[in-house]
Amino acid sequence: MAGGASSVFIEASTIRELFRKLSEEYPGMEPHIKRGVAVSIGGKIYRDQLDTKLPVSSEIYLLPRVPGG
């Protein structure tokens, strides 16, 4: 999706900016982001709060949005 890479470096200050830059640099990611992904920052999972600030030099994981019962 990201040209075969499993991790990439992106400069961004919020989740919204991260998503925008990811979509621009790796168009393969865009449909996944549009469909909905969750973001893990420092172990906390965010599904909706796109304004969330990204800490400096943080490792961010994009995860599928898990459904529940």
Added chain:
Amino acid sequence: MPLDQDLEIKKFKVIGTRVRRPDGVDKVTGRARYGADTSAPGQLVALVLRSPHPHAIIKKIDISKAEKLAGVKAIITSADLPDLTNGDRAMLDILENCMARKKVLYDGHAVAAVAAIDATTARAALKLIKVDYQILPHVTDVDEALKPTSPVIHDHIFTDGIEPKPTKASNFNKQAEYGHGDLDAGFAEADVIIEKSYKTEQTHQGYIEPHSCLASVSPDGAAEMWVCTQGHFVYRNQCAALLGLDANKLRVTASEIGGGFGGKTHIWTEPLALALSRKANRPVKLTMSREEVFRCTGPTSSTSIDVKIGAKKDGTITAAFAELRYHGGAFPSNWAEFGAMTTWACYDIKNCKSLSKDAIVNRPKTAAYRAPSAPQSCFAVENTIDEVAKAIGMDPVELRIKNAAKEGTKSSYGPVYGPIGIGATLQAAKNHPHMKAPLAKDTGRGMACGFWFNFGGQTCVDLNVTPDGTITVAVGTMDVGGSRASLALAAAEELGVPYEAVRVIVADTSSLGHNDMTDGSRGTFSSSMAAVFAARNAITILRERAAKTWEIPVDDVEWVDGEAKAKGASRGNLAPLTLKDLAKGAGGTGGPIAGHSEIVADNAGVSFGTHICDAHVDKETGKTTITRYTVIQDAGKAMHPSYVEGQYQGGAAQGIGWALNEEYVYGTNGRLQNAAFLDYRIPVCSDLPMIDTQILEIPNPHHPYGVRGVGETPIVPPLAAVSIAVTNATGVRMHHIPMSPPRILKAIKSAKM
């Protein structure tokens, strides 16, 4: 007042007490109204014609004779549900599941629906509809579906997650991989390597209330729907989109819900009822039969899982690998991927990996079932861990404690954990009297731990102060098992009023903003957070009104124990203003008093539980009896302990049923053979012992009261705990669940050979 999601440690007045639920009297007197318990003037009865074939092309549907039958008011096929999804394939899949389009994809797939003046007429009309099918080869087994020789169900599915992307369509819709480290190096370090394969069969949520809705569409495009659902806002959004209605004109009211467990998070017949109502210009009631619930709603995946674990003699797990194959029924899904994310989540393993393969089969669309996908992977992993413990001669609890994830562990699915409860539940299990109790003959003990993500999501709460000073609270997240009591507790706690002074209702879709469904164990977690914030907002207004009344600055007013008090020595002569006083005077101080809260309750915090099970196996008949069962789980903070215990007990019972009896049986003709409670046997009262619970409270740092979701995790460990107990009772490892008597006898027999 800042609305801070973070935990405040304080002494509670009413939170944690076992109050009577507000809907209790209605539910013990038969007054509570569920999906099928309401009717509208002039309503019609709707029934659905369903495919008897698991896979076939619909060549022609002839409704001409049925249309002429007296009393038939409308008949619809897919032609009445045009594709308005504008390229959104996921929405088109939902529509196609509600009503077959060019092909039927499973036994029970809807092909037409009828609305008539009564059920007798509707049944007669179904018999007059002629469908011309061209039968296609089918596949119902997950491993068979992944083979290149399998009949291909959708010609637009090319495996996601494999690069380069395949150019040939197949039933293998997605591959994904999670984990970290170097597996080869890890296995090279191991003293013992255990490699096993497991299978689990398809189960149904088994809620006692069949799906039912009452839909009414007016010629001006306004519509109403009464329906049993876990998420009326989501039903509203999806039905409106699929039928081309404006969302604001479709008012959906959630009935009381007779169980859901994930099965009522998807729409099934609701768009059909709306389309029939629109065509007939009359209200339409559509209630599924139990057979339809089994054949045509959303059971869980059946699975096939391989696990390989390497460990040192001291118990350190050096490497772990799993391949998980799940199916989504007749549509593409991520269920195996979610299974892969949960696979190693309880453990801190240096080198671990899980590989998921999602398949499509000719079975009904898989839906979420309580911690979806986790029980199956837990079953495979925990049995293998148990085998490792036996191989190195270590106590299985000690082995788990040694390898348990903790704060700071990089989880197998990526994130690093914050404060978590896995270690605490394992320690509690180790010290539990159940662990040391003597065992009767032919009885084995098993223990297992499990994980679920939990989540929060979009939530609205409106809190209103009535003119007499009592409180109404309206919430948009459906109450599936007692959350109205917890919300009333939260509002009472904040406002400093008695629990009885607060009345909570679930509001319809026209009364509040969008709310997510009650899923992901989010109901009480999210709604109580919103209720706390709504109450705090109301308190701000109450203080302002007191300040106006006294003509003093608002900063000099504090809210204490349900009253406004003026601060400062000079104001000692001002008698406190009670909620009742302020409510009575509201008209003169600015009008009605209310507090609102619209939030995204992210950061729910992951959940862990450990279960202990004693199982007696009759080696002559193969019958298993659970003789003792204990659930230990972290609740963060139990707002209403009785209902937390109830979630633990209910989840365990469902897991025990899954482990021992429940199973979808498909014939070679691809038809479901046991679509009834008589043949799909869920646990009854005489099958179970009392289920002991131990609630641990390790506060969630991201909820004002420390609450964690508790609903789903209790179904995760039972498949493993019960099967390990059976293994210890019989001396034979059980690789295939449910462990029905014939399967146990076969396993015992083949072990003797």
Added chain:
Amino acid sequence: MGAHVNTTINGDAVEFVCAPDESLLDVLRNRIGLTGAKEGCGTGDCGACSVILDGRLVCSCLVLGAEMNGKKLETIEGMADGAKLHPLQQHFIDGAALQCGICTPGFLMAAQALLRKNPDPTEEEIRYGLAGNLCRCTGYDKIVRAVQAAAKEMRG
């Protein structure tokens, strides 16, 4: 041809006409407006439609409405004494013996029938007495305890 039926429901004389193949459950729910009995299966497997017919616990989905002439029927709607809940009803609320509540009317009817026959049942007798009723939410633990507590109170 409809069947013309005169019967007694919760002490009240009731008259209705129903189709010959119509179940008592459908008559109660669709003709008389008593929706407390629920249809969970329609095949007598779940017990959600339990009622007491001439003193006997039955699944109302397995009885025909036309058979009701001259019979005495008790349903969940008649269990409380006016505003005063029956001890079983009160203990189900106090003991959190219901979650979704759809099976509750059936369980209360079954427990009522059991305690009339056996006012001091053992746990095992309660479990077998309620084995015809399915509950998917509670795991039965709190239901059994509520019946035990109500039985104790009713024995005085």
